[in-house]
Amino acid sequence: xxxxxxxxxxxxxxxxxxxxxxxxxxxxxxxxxxxxxxxxxxxxxxxxxxxxxxxxxxxxxxxxxxxxxxxxxxxxxxxxxxxxxxxxxxxxxxxxxxxxxxxxxxxxxxxxxxxxxxxxxxxxxxxxxxxxxxxxxxxxxxxxxxxxxxxxxxxxxxxxxxxxxxxxxxxxxxxxxxxxxxxxxxxxxxxxxxxxxxxxxxxxxxxxxxxxxxxxxxxxxxxxxxxxxxxxxxxxxxxxxxxxxxxxxxx
Numbered sequence: 001x002x003x004x005x006x007x008x009x010x011x012x013x014x015x016x017x018x019x020x021x022x023x024x025x026x027x028x029x030x031x032x033x034x035x036x037x038x039x040x041x042x043x044x045x046x047x048x049x050x051x052x053x054x055x056x057x058x059x060x061x062x063x064x065x066x067x068x069x070x071x072x073x074x075x076x077x078x079x080x081x082x083x084x085x086x087x088x089x090x091x092x093x094x095x096x097x098x099x100x101x102x103x104x105x106x107x108x109x110x111x112x113x114x115x116x117x118x119x120x121x122x123x124x125x126x127x128x129x130x131x132x133x134x135x136x137x138x139x140x141x142x143x144x145x146x147x148x149x150x151x152x153x154x155x156x157x158x159x160x161x162x163x164x165x166x167x168x169x170x171x172x173x174x175x176x177x178x179x180x181x182x183x184x185x186x187x188x189x190x191x192x193x194x195x196x197x198x199x200x201x202x203x204x205x206x207x208x209x210x211x212x213x214x215x216x217x218x219x220x221x222x223x224x225x226x227x228x229x230x231x232x233x234x235x236x237x238x239x240x241x242x243x244x245x246x247x248x249x250x251x
Contacts, residue, residue: 004106004118006099008088009042010125014096018130028126029134030096032057033073033117034087035109042085042098049087049098053079054109056117061133069121071133080111088121091134097123 018028038050054077061071085100099106109115123131 005120005122006086007122007124008086008097008099009044009046010097010123011046011095012044013047013094014090015126017090017092017094017096018126022127022130027129028096028131029091030058030061030069030071030088030121030131031091031134032089033071033119034089034095035075035081035083036085036087036100037081037083038100039084039102039105040100041102042100046098047095049085049095050100051085052087053081055089057136058133060135063129063132064120066128067123067126067131069123069131069133071119071121071135073117075109075115075117078111079109081109083107083109083115086119096131097121 014028021028032055034049034052034055036049036051036053040050054075056073056075058071059073061069064070082105084105085098086106087095087099088097090096107115107117
């Protein structure tokens with residue numbers, strides 16, 4: 001956060017109020033800052049801002065010179081707008097001075113986000129030491145700028161992390177879709193392979209049966225009827241064992 005150096009226009013009403021105060025031996029006391037969103041060239045005849053959006057009590061202030069004041073305040077609330085005019089009010093409610101620019105805004109007030117106001121105010125059109133700052137006693141000063149900036153940075157970082165997490169989630173979801181598609185494809189292929197394995201298995205069974213048949217045929221050529229019966233029985237036992245081993249129970 002930087003401190004804005006403002007050279008506002010002193011209003012006629014404000015000048016009269018300061019004259020009256022000094023005649024009585026007092027100083028004019030700036031107690032409030034008003035903010036508005038109209039940009040223009042200020043006039044001495046103004047008694048208020050053109051479009052006041054908010055008014056805040058001064059939190060802290062100090063005199064840096066005879067006509068050089070430093071003051072700070074917190075602009076809170078849910079109103080959001082570009083700060084294009086600033087008014088400085090005395091304890092009597094009189095608009096002492098007003099700053100505005102027809103082209104460039106001073107700051108932006110976000111909804112629900114506190115804006116730290118810090119101004120160096122030059123009142124060269126007033127008598128020396130005729131104005132002072134009356135603060136609310138909150139003791140707000142620029143030493144808070146660091147912690148507040150760190151807090152703001154932390155909030156922004158957390159928001160960015162949230163966005164990154166959302167992006168990561170979206171990416172993960174996309175990757176999950178790809179994985180699901182791949183699994184579906186692989187499952188289909190495994191099924192096809194399994195079916196092919198079953199076909200190969202049945203082919204093996206047929207080959208075993210064919211071999212058994214061939215063996216039996218060969219045996220018929222070289223043995224007598226009794227020997228043939230024994231051989232057939234032995235071959236049948238072997239074939240049954242092979243089929244039982246190779247053939248799943250569900251086939």
